[in-house]
Amino acid sequence: MATAPYIVVGGGQAGLQVCDSLRKFGYEGELLLIGEEPVLPYQRPPLSKHYLGGDLDAARLSFRPASHYEKLGIALRLGVRVTAIDRERREVVCSDGSRLAYARLALTTGTRVRPLSCPGAEHPAVRYVRTLADSDGLRAALGDARRLVVVGGGFIGLEVAAVARKQGKDVVVIEALDRLMARAVSPQISNYYATLHRGHGVDLRLATGVTAIEPAVSGVRVLTDRDEACEADVVVVGIGVVANDELAAAAGLACRNGIVVDECARTSDPLLVAAGDCTMHMNGFLGRELRLESVQNAVDQARVAAGTMCDQPEPYVQVPWFWSDQYDVKLQMAGIGMPCEESVLRGDPAAGSFSYFYFRDGRLCGADSVNRPADHMACRRLLAQGTMITPAQVGDEGVDLMQIARG
Amino acid sequence: MPKVTYRQPDGAENVVDVPAGWSLMEAAIQNDVDGIVAECGGGCACATCHVYVDDAFVERLPPISDMEGDMLECTAAERRAGSRLSCQIKMSDELEGLVVTIPDRQT
Numbered sequence: 064m065a066t067a068p069y070i071v072v073g074g075g076q077a078g079l080q081v082c083d084s085l086r087k088f089g090y091e092g093e094l095l096l097i098g099e100e101p102v103l104p105y106q107r108p109p110l111s112k113h114y115l116g117g118d119l120d121a122a123r124l125s126f127r128p129a130s131h132y133e134k135l136g137i138a139l140r141l142g143v144r145v146t147a148i149d150r151e152r153r154e155v156v157c158s159d160g161s162r163l164a165y166a167r168l169a170l171t172t173g174t175r176v177r178p179l180s181c182p183g184a185e186h187p188a189v190r191y192v193r194t195l196a197d198s199d200g201l202r203a204a205l206g207d208a209r210r211l212v213v214v215g216g217g218f219i220g221l222e223v224a225a226v227a228r229k230q231g232k233d234v235v236v237i238e239a240l241d242r243l244m245a246r247a248v249s250p251q252i253s254n255y256y257a258t259l260h261r262g263h264g265v266d267l268r269l270a271t272g273v274t275a276i277e278p279a280v281s282g283v284r285v286l287t288d289r290d291e292a293c294e295a296d297v298v299v300v301g302i303g304v305v306a307n308d309e310l311a312a313a314a315g316l317a318c319r320n321g322i323v324v325d326e327c328a329r330t331s332d333p334l335l336v337a338a339g340d341c342t343m344h345m346n347g348f349l350g351r352e353l354r355l356e357s358v359q360n361a362v363d364q365a366r367v368a369a370g371t372m373c374d375q376p377e378p379y380v381q382v383p384w385f386w387s388d389q390y391d392v393k394l395q396m397a398g399i400g401m402p403c404e405e406s407v408l409r410g411d412p413a414a415g416s417f418s419y420f421y422f423r424d425g426r427l428c429g430a431d432s433v434n435r436p437a438d439h440m441a442c443r444r445l446l447a448q449g450t451m452i453t454p455a456q457v458g459d460e461g462v463d464l465m466q467i468a469r470g
Numbered sequence: 471m472p473k474v475t476y477r478q479p480d481g482a483e484n485v486v487d488v489p490a491g492w493s494l495m496e497a498a499i500q501n502d503v504d505g506i507v508a509e510c511g512g513g514c515a516c517a518t519c520h521v522y523v524d525d526a527f528v529e530r531l532p533p534i535s536d537m538e539g540d541m542l543e544c545t546a547a548e549r550r551a552g553s554r555l556s557c558q559i560k561m562s563d564e565l566e567g568l569v570v571t572i573p574d575r576q577t
């Protein structure tokens with residue numbers, strides 16, 4: 064009897080990377096990638112950045128052309144959802160009714176947007192940005208719109224706000240917490256971005272909750288807990304994501320705000336691995352469990368998962384990194400800076416190019432860099448190597464961090 | 471459409487038609503040229519789309535921005551005179567016949 068294929072469930076960045084890496088690790092057997100979205104795996108970051116603001120052809124977003132999958136012998140089933148995993152029979156059940164046997168399975172099911180739950184939130188003017196279809200829909204809706212309300216001052220909401228301001232729309236951003244991107248960056252960076260957006264004409268309302276959305280004569284009215292009402296033609300909600308772990312949970316795998324995996328991307332079933340946004344993983348770099356939503360995590364953890372599937376397990380220890388583009392300002396984050404005990408400025412915020420380096424337990428734990436890629440890359444390298452560096456050194460622009468990193 | 475040659479470290483070549491306005495990185499990806507990883511998808515945030523531009527073309531390219539220059543300091547393979555990030559080079563008719571070599575590693 065022929066051995067069953069390796070199956071990857073979820074055709075996003077992590078799913079494709081698992082497939083590519085399986086071939087690199089030398090897996091020569093049958094390989095099948097099943098994805099619910101009807102298109103070849105594509106990049107999400109541009110969906111709230113230049114793709115939303117421009118007129119790029121969607122084909123330019125795909126990671127690889129169709130020929131790549133043929134070349135590597137990756138069979139694709141797109142537009143098909145896996146509805147159940149039968150671990151006893153080692154089969155997946157698909158939305159088209161088929162049952163497919165697997166020898167090993169990788170779950171790369173990603174996340175979906177957290178829906179706004181207030182009354183009126185199902186109004187068609189209320190939109191999200193997760194998929195290509197979402198971004199296409201928003202791009203079209205913004206075309207005729209004059210007034211945009213963004214609910215949520217996180218990365219995606221702020222990127223959309225920046226695109227819309229460049230297009231000359233009136234933009235209000237409503238954030239429940241008292242600072243922007245609060246989950247990820249320090250108060251200093253939050254404040255810098257609040258000033259940046261206000262300087263570009265965004266009406267920013269911090270520490271404000273949305274209580275309801277009401278239909279108006281044209282568009283909607285967004286009501287807040289400060290008894291304000293903002294009229295809008297389009298509302299974009301960016302209040303976080305939820306891990307797609309129900310499939311795994313229903314199959315009896317351990318899940319806790321994500322599919323629980325160890326540092327080699329193994330789930331609680333040795334034949335199943337998981338990688339990317341959907342995992343609550345043991346992060347070797349941090350030495351603790353967390354869920355990350357980033358390209359870096361999707362790519363690096365997927366490589367680890369593929370290694371494990373090929374019985375060449377290596378722990379996941381790569382340094383987290385992330386970026387965000389708002390206006391002409393690039394924010395780059397290395398490590399996990401928050402929470403920290405000390406933050407040290409390098410460079411000059413007034414000149415628009417600076418970094419904050421963060422220290423926890425007396426050691427460098429991360430940095431946020433604004434238009435300062437050299438600091439970002441140096442920090443990634445310092446963290447990867449565990450090089451000791453002091454607050455005084457990073458605060459002194461006369462000290463060449465890259466040289467220290469190179470050793 | 472201008473043609474670009476992507477040369478692998480082992481000398482193998484791919485000749486690709488690149489629509490004007492596309493970046494060298496996009497053209498490489500959409501033609502499945504090996505060795506350009508482009509983790510950040512053109513965001514000038516990862517330095518995994520590094521190429522060595524042939525001497526004859528170095529001067530003809532648009533200048534290196536501060537952002538690109540800083541990222542080039544951090545490529546996995548060594549930086550040389552012709553080092554560029556392929557996502558930062560937009561194709562134009564003046565670049566017809568451009569030849570770039572892909573480094574042996576990007577990460």
Ligand SMILES: Cc1cc2nc3c(=O)[nH]c(=O)nc-3n(C[C@H](O)[C@H](O)[C@H](O)COP(=O)(O)OP(=O)(O)OC[C@H]3O[C@@H](n4cnc5c(N)ncnc54)[C@H](O)[C@@H]3O)c2cc1C
Pocket residue numbers: 072073074075076077078097098099100106107108109110111143144145146171172173174192193194219307310338339340341355356357358359361384385386387388
């Ligand atoms: C607008 C936007 C901007 C972003 N910007 C950045 C950025 O600047 N920098 C950065 O580092 N990261 C950014 N990210 C995050 C990054 O894109 C994600 O972390 C990354 O895409 C995660 O990849 P993934 O493969 O784990 O999950 P996903 O990309 O979510 O892919 C999962 C796929 O699995 C499919 N799927 C789910 N369940 C099933 C099932 N049962 N059967 C079949 N298929 C299924 C889904 O439809 C989806 O296509 C951004 C994300 C968005 C949405």
Ligand code: FES
Pocket residue numbers: 495507508509510511512513514515516517518519541555556557558
């Ligand atoms: S693709 Fe990331 S820097 Fe060019």
